[in-house]
Amino acid sequence: QAEAEARERARPAETRDGHRIAIGANVNNPEQVPFALDQGAEGVGLMRTEFLFLERGDTPSEDDQYETYAGMLKALAGRPLIVRTLDIGGDKQVAHLQLPREENPFLGVRGARLLLRRPDLMEPQLRALYRAARDHVPADAPKGKDAPLAIMMPMITSIPEVLKLRAVAERIRAEIGAPEVPLGIMIEVPAAAIQADALARHCDFFSIGTNDLTQYALAIDRQNTELAPEADSLHPAVLRLIHMACEGAARHKRFVGVCGGIAGDPFGACLLAGLGVHELSMTPRDLPGVKARLRGSDLGALKALALRACEQEDAAAVRALDSAGGAA
Ligand code: PEP
Ligand code: MG
Numbered sequence: 001q002a003e004a005e006a007r008e009r010a011r012p013a014e015t016r017d018g019h020r021i022a023i024g025a026n027v028n029n030p031e032q033v034p035f036a037l038d039q040g041a042e043g044v045g046l047m048r049t050e051f052l053f054l055e056r057g058d059t060p061s062e063d064d065q066y067e068t069y070a071g072m073l074k075a076l077a078g079r080p081l082i083v084r085t086l087d088i089g090g091d092k093q094v095a096h097l098q099l100p101r102e103e104n105p106f107l108g109v110r111g112a113r114l115l116l117r118r119p120d121l122m123e124p125q126l127r128a129l130y131r132a133a134r135d136h137v138p139a140d141a142p143k144g145k146d147a148p149l150a151i152m153m154p155m156i157t158s159i160p161e162v163l164k165l166r167a168v169a170e171r172i173r174a175e176i177g178a179p180e181v182p183l184g185i186m187i188e189v190p191a192a193a194i195q196a197d198a199l200a201r202h203c204d205f206f207s208i209g210t211n212d213l214t215q216y217a218l219a220i221d222r223q224n225t226e227l228a229p230e231a232d233s234l235h236p237a238v239l240r241l242i243h244m245a246c247e248g249a250a251r252h253k254r255f256v257g258v259c260g261g262i263a264g265d266p267f268g269a270c271l272l273a274g275l276g277v278h279e280l281s282m283t284p285r286d287l288p289g290v291k292a293r294l295r296g297s298d299l300g301a302l303k304a305l306a307l308r309a310c311e312q313e314d315a316a317a318v319r320a321l322d323s324a325g326g327a328a
Contacts, residue, residue: 006038008288008292009038009039009040009287009288009291010040011040011291011295012042012291013280013290013291013294013295014294014295015273015294015295015297015298015299015302016295016296016297016298017298017299017300019273019299021269021273021277021278021279021280021294022042022043022045022080022145022257022278022279022280023040023041023042023279023280023281023287023290023291024041024042024043024044024045024046024080024082024257024259024279024280024281024282025039025041025043025044025045025281025282025283025284025287026044026045026046026047026048026259026281026282026283026284027041027044027046027047027072027284028047028048028049028051028052029051029068029071029072030068030071030072030074030075032284033072033075033076034075035284036284036287037079039284039285039287039288040287040288040291041079041284041287042079042080043076043079043080043081043082044072044076044079044080044081044082044281045080045082045207045257045259045279045280045281045282046082046084046152046207046259046281047072047081047082047083047084048084048087049065049083049084049085049086049087049125050086050087050088050092050094052064052065052068053086053088053094053096053097054092054094057096058096059096059097059121061124062124062125062127062128062131063128065124065125065128065129066128066131066132069083069128069129069132069149070132070135070136073132073136073137073148073149074136076148078138078141078148079148080145080146080147080148080149080150081148081149081150082150082151082152082184082207082257082259082281083129083149083150083151083152084151084152084153084154084186084207085115085122085125085126085129085151085152085153085154086111086114086115086121086122086125086154087110087111087154087155087186088110088111088114088121089102089105089106089108089109089110089111089113089114089155090105090106090108090110090111090212091105091106091222091223092110093105097121099114106215106216106221106222110154110155111153111154111155111156111186112153112154112155112156112157112161112165113155113157113161115153115165116161116164116165119168122168123168123172126151126168126169126172126173127172127175127176129149129151129181130169130172130173130176130178130181131176131178132149133149133178133179133181134176134177134178134179136148136149137149137179137181139179143180143182144182144204144255145182145205145255145278145279147181147182149181150181150182150183150184150204150205151169151181151182151183151184152183152184152185152186152205152207153165153183153184153185153186154186154188154209155186155188155189155212156185156186156187156188156189156192156199157189157191157192158191158195159195159198159199159202162185162199162202162203163202165183166183166202166203169183182204182205183203183204184203184204184205184206184207184255185199185203185206185207186206186207186208186209186212186259187199187206187207187208187209187213187245188208188209188210188211188212188213188216188260189212189213189216190213190216190217190241192245193208193213193241193242193244193245193248194241194244195248196244196245196246196247196248196249197247197248197251197252198248199248200248200249200251200252200254201252203254204254204255205249205254205255205256205257206245206249206254206255206256206257207256207257207258207259207281208242208245208256208257208258208259208260208277209259209260210233210238210242210258210260210261210262210263211233211260211261212260213233213238213241213242213260214231214232214233214235214238214260214262215231217235217237217238217241218230218231218235218237218238230315232315232319233260233261233262233268234262234267234268234271234309234315234318234319235314235315235318236309236310236311236312236313236314236315236317236318239271239275239306239309239310239318240310242258242272242275242277243275243276243306243310246275246276246277247276249276250276255278255279256276256277256278256279257277257278257279257280257281258272258277258279258280258281259281259282261282261283263280263281263282263286263290264280264282264283264286264287264290265286265290266289266290266292266293267293267319267322269290269293269294270293270294270297270302270305270306271302271305271306271309271318272306273294273297273299273302273306274299274302274303274304274305274306274307274309275306275310305321308321309321
């Protein structure tokens with residue numbers, strides 16, 4: 001019985017009409033990898049590195065970070081790992097960095113904005129990542145979306161930000177003599193989704209952060225419990241932004257993942273696949289349900305369903321399309 005279930009979890013998320021959706025886990029340290037793999041993860045679609053800073057009272061050194069990234073690569077044994085550079089600010093405040101207090105931290109210096117202002121934080125992190133790539137990614141490893149290591153930048157709002165971040169990353173890569181590592185961006189600000197076609201030209205892949213994209217599209221603080229029922233990532237406006245991001249990526253043949261919470265919702269996962277998302281990354285316990293639901297679905301039908309969802313008037317109407325959780 002247990003063995004049959006484990007085999008089921010390990011099966012890929014291939015739809016009935018033969019399209020495979022890549023399935024990753026959101027994992028922050030090497031100790032969490034075995035459970036994620038057991039639940040059926042094919043890799044790690046989001047490693048939130050701010051936890052390295054949040055879990056301790058000081059800033060981890062370049063060597064500390066190197067050990068963690070190398071540990072992740074070893075634990076994953078060649079499976080894809082997407083590491084997100086520090087996303088501090090907003091809901092992720094790190095006391096020991098003593099950053100200036102802001103009136104509206106979600107609209108302030110967070111993510112990429114902080115990285116660009118604080119080379120003392122960004123550069124050791126990139127050095128640690130490229131050292132890990134140099135030492136632990138074999139020369140004959142797959143490139144592109146199957147690469148064992150990819151780097152992703154959070155909270156991107158504009159093309160100049162991407163160009164500046166890329167330039168720093170490329171300089172550090174050359175200094176270290178590391179192989180090229182795919183460089184992607186998070187799409188979690190409406191401006192980035194709207195301008196996705198232009199952004200896609202300047203990066204290797206997208207990962208859509210639906211938690212923040214929902215917060216910024218609907219103007220609902222993601223931590224506001226009173227408004228939580230309205231902060232639904234299946235709001236048609238959010239779905240339309242995701243669709244725009246996918247179309248922009250497709251124009252430049254870029255890979256698109258989703259690493260926000262809705263990727264772990266079986267019906268949400270179906271809509272995302274229908275909108276053109278190639279990879280879903282989620283909290284490990286959500287993996288089996290999402291994979292099973294996608295395996296029972298037909299991508300052709302999901303595309304039609306996703307377009308219908310975008311035309312609905314509100315999130316409740318979108319959710320009503322999930323007739324008993326089985327129509328697709
Ligand atoms: C998101 O915003 O959806 C996301 C995955 O990033 P985080 O939740 O870490 O802000
Ligand atoms: Mg986010």
